[in-house]
Amino acid sequence: MKKIKLLIVDDEENIRILFKEELEDEGYEVETASNGFTALEKFRKGTFDLIVLDIKMPGMDGIQVLNEIKNINKDQPVILCSAYGEFKQDFSSWVSDEYVVKSADTGELKQTIKNILSL
Amino acid sequence: MNPIELFGKIIEISHSNLEISSRIKSILNIISQDLHYEEVMAYTLDQDKRLTCRYLNDRSTLFPILNKYRCRVGEGIAGGVAQKRAPQHFTSRDIPPRFGCLFYPELDGQIERFKSFAFLPLSDDSYLYGVLVAISTREAIQDSEKILLSMLSREIGGILRTYSLIIESKKRISELATLSELGRVLASDVEPEELLKNIALIVAKALSAQFVTIKLEYPFLRIGSQRFTNGTIEPLMMQYVNEMEIESIKNKRSMSLKDHISEAEEGHLRFSLHTSPMMSKNRIIGAITMGASKAQYFIAEEDGRSLINTISNYMSNGLENTLLNRRLRDVVRELNDAQKRLIEQEKLKSLGEMTANIAHEIKNPLVIIGGFAKRLAKKTHLDQTENRYIDIILKEVTRLESILNEVLNYVKEGPTLTGACDINSCIDEIISLFAPDSTWKDIKIEKMFDNKLDPVICDSQQIKQVFINILMNAFEAMDGRGTIEVKTEQSVVNGKMFMSAAISDTGGGIDPSIMENIFNPFFTTKEKGTGLGLAISNKIVTNNNGRLEIKNMVGKGATFIVYLPLENKTGEGFV
Numbered sequence: 290m291k292k293i294k295l296l297i298v299d300d301e302e303n304i305r306i307l308f309k310e311e312l313e314d315e316g317y318e319v320e321t322a323s324n325g326f327t328a329l330e331k332f333r334k335g336t337f338d339l340i341v342l343d344i345k346m347p348g349m350d351g352i353q354v355l356n357e358i359k360n361i362n363k364d365q366p367v368i369l370c371s372a373y374g375e376f377k378q379d380f381s382s383w384v385s386d387e388y389v390v391k392s393a394d395t396g397e398l399k400q401t402i403k404n405i406l407s408l
Numbered sequence: 409m410n411p412i413e414l415f416g417k418i419i420e421i422s423h424s425n426l427e428i429s430s431r432i433k434s435i436l437n438i439i440s441q442d443l444h445y446e447e448v449m450a451y452t453l454d455q456d457k458r459l460t461c462r463y464l465n466d467r468s469t470l471f472p473i474l475n476k477y478r479c480r481v482g483e484g485i486a487g488g489v490a491q492k493r494a495p496q497h498f499t500s501r502d503i504p505p506r507f508g509c510l511f512y513p514e515l516d517g518q519i520e521r522f523k524s525f526a527f528l529p530l531s532d533d534s535y536l537y538g539v540l541v542a543i544s545t546r547e548a549i550q551d552s553e554k555i556l557l558s559m560l561s562r563e564i565g566g567i568l569r570t571y572s573l574i575i576e577s578k579k580r581i582s583e584l585a586t587l588s589e590l591g592r593v594l595a596s597d598v599e600p601e602e603l604l605k606n607i608a609l610i611v612a613k614a615l616s617a618q619f620v621t622i623k624l625e626y627p628f629l630r631i632g633s634q635r636f637t638n639g640t641i642e643p644l645m646m647q648y649v650n651e652m653e654i655e656s657i658k659n660k661r662s663m664s665l666k667d668h669i670s671e672a673e674e675g676h677l678r679f680s681l682h683t684s685p686m687m688s689k690n691r692i693i694g695a696i697t698m699g700a701s702k703a704q705y706f707i708a709e710e711d712g713r714s715l716i717n718t719i720s721n722y723m724s725n726g727l728e729n730t731l732l733n734r735r736l737r738d739v740v741r742e743l744n745d746a747q748k749r750l751i752e753q754e755k756l757k758s759l760g761e762m763t764a765n766i767a768h769e770i771k772n773p774l775v776i777i778g779g780f781a782k783r784l785a786k787k788t789h790l791d792q793t794e795n796r797y798i799d800i801i802l803k804e805v806t807r808l809e810s811i812l813n814e815v816l817n818y819v820k821e822g823p824t825l826t827g828a829c830d831i832n833s834c835i836d837e838i839i840s841l842f843a844p845d846s847t848w849k850d851i852k853i854e855k856m857f858d859n860k861l862d863p864v865i866c867d868s869q870q871i872k873q874v875f876i877n878i879l880m881n882a883f884e885a886m887d888g889r890g891t892i893e894v895k896t897e898q899s900v901v902n903g904k905m906f907m908s909a910a911i912s913d914t915g916g917g918i919d920p921s922i923m924e925n926i927f928n929p930f931f932t933t934k935e936k937g938t939g940l941g942l943a944i945s946n947k948i949v950t951n952n953n954g955r956l957e958i959k960n961m962v963g964k965g966a967t968f969i970v971y972l973p974l975e976n977k978t979g980e981g982f983v
């Protein structure tokens with residue numbers, strides 16, 4: 290069976306490592322990108338079952354990346370992810386599929402991924 | 409007695425402390441005895457400018473007759489002397505025993521035995537006070553005696569003059585006392601309602617009136633009632649008061665109703681009223697009316713009326729100024745408050761932005777630390793001690809995360825999910841959350857809910873948070889032992905309808921020196937407090953157009969009152 294492929298986008302290297310390892314433990318294939326441009330590049334080249342986007346990044350922020358992605362493929366599943374809950378309400382009607390607040394406990398992120406992919 | 413001795417005696421009397429009538433009577437008796445006049449009497453001038461025979465010597469027999477009649481200046485012999493201010497001496501040979509208009513029919517048979525008559529003005533250079541009458545059975549009166557009488561009449565005039573000056577200044581003093589009392593009240597720092605009641609009281613006291621009522625025609629002042637009364641007004645009188653107020657305000661003139669008798673089913677009512685318009689800078693601001701159930705002096709007499717008018721004038725100007733000042737002061741205070749709140753909000757906003765940035769910067773490393781600690785625990789086989797260390801790391805990370813969440817919650821803007829909220833059940837829900845906990849077993853919760861409370865439009869999630877914070881603070885202030893009273897009701901604040909929920913504890917209150925800090929974020933006196941509870945609560949309540957207030961009773965406890973505007977009953981909430 291083909292592995293489910295995820296793209297993690299975050300400017301913090303250690304967050305990328307943490308999420309990558311945690312999600313690989315769950316059996317996903319995980320690629321990472323450290324900024325919006327790289328992320329869009331990878332998105333155009335490959336196909337991902339799900340993209341996890343950090344909001345606050347230097348250069349191009351997560352919201353801009355999200356818009357680009359949805360312009361190209363509005364069915365691409367995306368999870369927005371941020372250090373705190375300031376966007377929680379605003380994004381319920383937004384184009385992202387879900388919104389997760391980062392936490393040392395990655396349980397919520399994992400569960401959200403499962404829900405979106407209807408596993 | 410020789411004239412010098414006589415004068416000595418008279419001067420002694422006139423400077424004594426005796427009452428005026430005793431002094432004059434003594435002098436009249438001396439004239440009667442030492443100068444041999446059987447009848448010595450003094451007429452004095454009344455308010456209405458008529459002469460009345462008022463003082464007499466002890467053995468006078470004519471007095472009861474003369475006392476019955478009063479005469480105008482210029483009328484009859486006494487009147488003539490008063491007018492010309494020149495003495496008149498005559499004998500029964502000069503004028504027949506019937507003396508025309510001065511001497512009256514009753515005098516027939518009495519007057520004939522007297523032979524000489526002297527009428528002397530009691531006056532000084534400027535004023536006339538009365539007329540002295542001396543009547544004797546002797547035929548011949550010497551000139552020296554006439555001169556002596558003139559001098560004595562001057563002395564009596566002097567006494568009367570001093571007396572009238574004293575009366576005048578007493579009146580003046582009481583008038584000034586009243587005015588100064590009014591001035592003090594006008595300058596005092598009381599609410600307009602209180603002020604007007606005080607004025608009514610002072611005026612009533614000064615005039616010994618049965619009642620004094622002030623009617624304001626001044627809607628600008630936003631005073632609840634427009635009538636302020638001291639004393640009681642019978643309903644029947646009230647009709648007259650109303651009519652007189654209307655008339656007097658319309659014509660800008662004072663009006664009197666003197667000794668009026670009104671027939672009613674319950675019998676008749678006899679009273680006097682006087683109404684004065686209250687004018688300030690030519691503008692009517694109302695009317696003041698005083699009344700008495702009988703014809704009392706203050707209304708019957710001109711002096712009383714003029715006093716009322718003076719007071720009313722003086723008061724109206726002062727009153728308008730005071731009331732306007734007070735209104736202005738209120739407005740300024742409201743503005744100041746609003747400005748303070750704005751500054752506070754600005755401060756909080758920039759503080760909020762900074763906090764958000766810092767929190768964000770901390771949050772990521774925290775996620776990393778916690779995340780890897782977890783991985784560490786999962787991947788490696790650790791002994792018990794090492795596992796405990798990991799646990800501690802994770803616990804601390806969780807604690808930091810939750811503090812950060814609270815901080816970020818605090819900086820979050822605006823109410824989000826507003827809807828109609830039943831505050832009573834909202835509070836009930838929270839209480840039922842806490843109360844079963846064993847740490848709350850020594851807390852007595854007394855609910856005093858207004859069951860007819862209208863729903864409040866607010867974000868109920870947020871408002872619950874407020875009640876949780878306040879209840880937790882109460883719990884902590886009481887060290888888990890005491891009484892919490894929760895009281896909800898509807899009230900009017902600044903003319904708008906509000907729901908108020910007051911939560912009181914018995915935790916000894918808040919130290920006054922920290923009062924102004926407790927709403928500041930991060931201000932806490934507790935070892936494990938974040939100092940965000942009240943800061944967040946205050947912000948939430950303000951965002952929901954309400955207000956959070958504190959009644960602090962040092963040594964007893966604190967009451968936190970949440971005010972929230974009621975649906976459809978208010979506009980924008982607090983200014």
Ligand SMILES: Nc1ncnc2c1ncn2[C@@H]1O[C@H](COP(=O)(O)OP(=O)(O)OP(=O)(O)O)[C@@H](O)[C@H]1O
Binds near residue numbers: 919942
């Ligand atoms: N009911 C009360 N009685 C006495 N003092 C109080 C009361 N409520 C608040 N305070 C004082 O106000 C301070 C600030 O309260 P606030 O709720 O903002 O923070 P905290 O309770 O200290 O911390 P946190 O609520 O975050 O746990 C408290 O530390 C306490 O000194």
Ligand SMILES: [Mg+2]
Binds near residue numbers: 941
């Ligand atoms: Mg608290």
